[in-house]
Amino acid sequence: MPAHAVEVRQIRLWASPGDTRVVIDLSGRATHDLFLLRDPDRVVMDLPDARMGSGARTVPPGAGIVRGVRYAERSGGTLRVVLDLRAAATAKSFLSPPNEHYGYRLVVDLGDRPAHFAPATVIHAPPRARDVVIAVDPGHGGEDPGATGVYGTHEKNVVLAIGRDLAADIDARRGMRAYMTRDGDYFVPLRERMRKARAHDADLFVSIHADSSHDRDVAGASVYILSLRGASDEAARLLAERENASDLIGGVSLEDKTPVLASVLLDLSQSASMTASEQAAQDVLRSLGRVETVHYDRVQQARFVVLKSPDVPSMLVETNYISDPREELKLRTPAKQMQIARAILAGVRRYFYSNPPPGTRIAQIVAARARDALVAAGAARAAGAARPGAAHAVADAPRR
Numbered sequence: 001m002p003a004h005a006v007e008v009r010q011i012r013l014w015a016s017p018g019d020t021r022v023v024i025d026l027s028g029r030a031t032h033d034l035f036l037l038r039d040p041d042r043v044v045m046d047l048p049d050a051r052m053g054s055g056a057r058t059v060p061p062g063a064g065i066v067r068g069v070r071y072a073e074r075s076g077g078t079l080r081v082v083l084d085l086r087a088a089a090t091a092k093s094f095l096s097p098p099n100e101h102y103g104y105r106l107v108v109d110l111g112d113r114p115a116h117f118a119p120a121t122v123i124h125a126p127p128r129a130r131d132v133v134i135a136v137d138p139g140h141g142g143e144d145p146g147a148t149g150v151y152g153t154h155e156k157n158v159v160l161a162i163g164r165d166l167a168a169d170i171d172a173r174r175g176m177r178a179y180m181t182r183d184g185d186y187f188v189p190l191r192e193r194m195r196k197a198r199a200h201d202a203d204l205f206v207s208i209h210a211d212s213s214h215d216r217d218v219a220g221a222s223v224y225i226l227s228l229r230g231a232s233d234e235a236a237r238l239l240a241e242r243e244n245a246s247d248l249i250g251g252v253s254l255e256d257k258t259p260v261l262a263s264v265l266l267d268l269s270q271s272a273s274m275t276a277s278e279q280a281a282q283d284v285l286r287s288l289g290r291v292e293t294v295h296y297d298r299v300q301q302a303r304f305v306v307l308k309s310p311d312v313p314s315m316l317v318e319t320n321y322i323s324d325p326r327e328e329l330k331l332r333t334p335a336k337q338m339q340i341a342r343a344i345l346a347g348v349r350r351y352f353y354s355n356p357p358p359g360t361r362i363a364q365i366v367a368a369r370a371r372d373a374l375v376a377a378g379a380a381r382a383a384g385a386a387r388p389g390a391a392h393a394v395a396d397a398p399r400r
């Protein structure tokens, strides 16, 4: 075996609904061949001039669609890694370059769905008032831990807990429904988060993060929206850079990248949802200010990739600084996580009750309240004028 053989340092599996990601950590750059085989379903990867490092000889248990992992060092120095599958899958692989967290990684994405998967036929029914849909987007996940505090708390875990609380609170409310872009410890590329939210007809996109700073005394919550021009200040620009680096850390293959031109076109159609984003962000910032100190008392702007939906009002909430050890300890507690979730929900509700999307149950509730207020006012007037017929005249008025 050649002395310069690349070593496999670790094999990691991340299962998300519909997809399983296998990450093979390598000591250096490597080439590979990948084959999908049937009967039984399996993925075979051959890495020339590679071997299993001493730390990787115990392979991880299966997860998601992967039933098990095995390997063999073949003559000629080729390492063969086999993923035994529970069912047929689609496979996509790419080599991800080193970043501040990891070295070279061979990433294999397995899709549970067959390639010819087609969405179910839409059955047209008479229109019925629908729920408002809020996409809850816990930042980072899987191999991208986000910021890490001095006590070892990962941002990805804190924001998932807050996101789950928020989604549960939303689902408990009349006329509202949550959709989570990530509901487990796995990585989702930034544009995929937007795409998922739009595919679920989200009326609002709320990305949840926990900020970090080299200065451990910096604390407080902030709320951001997309900027079409520059960032509101240098700190906002640096934050956007850190959050946008998620794709590099999580390992996004080149084919996932949207061309520059497409990005520019998106920017142009974006301004319509900007006003809505700003209103919603202000409502959330105001209600967060009741439970948290606020780092910026105005909504901040920067070029966050995850907020680039052209037609879904979007915001990014930095709940607090995980780099402040006191805040880190608080952010770990379920009580604090729930308190933050409640505050975000209060802001989101205020926004939708003052800007109800047409055709939603909330729009009906708002209209009904307005009618009731009108009736009450009419009744009061009628009582004042001692004209018993007046209240009826208002109550029987046409509804639209």
Ligand SMILES: [Zn+2]
Residues within 6 Å of the ligand: 139, 140, 146, 147, 155, 209, 210, 243
């Ligand atoms: Zn983050």
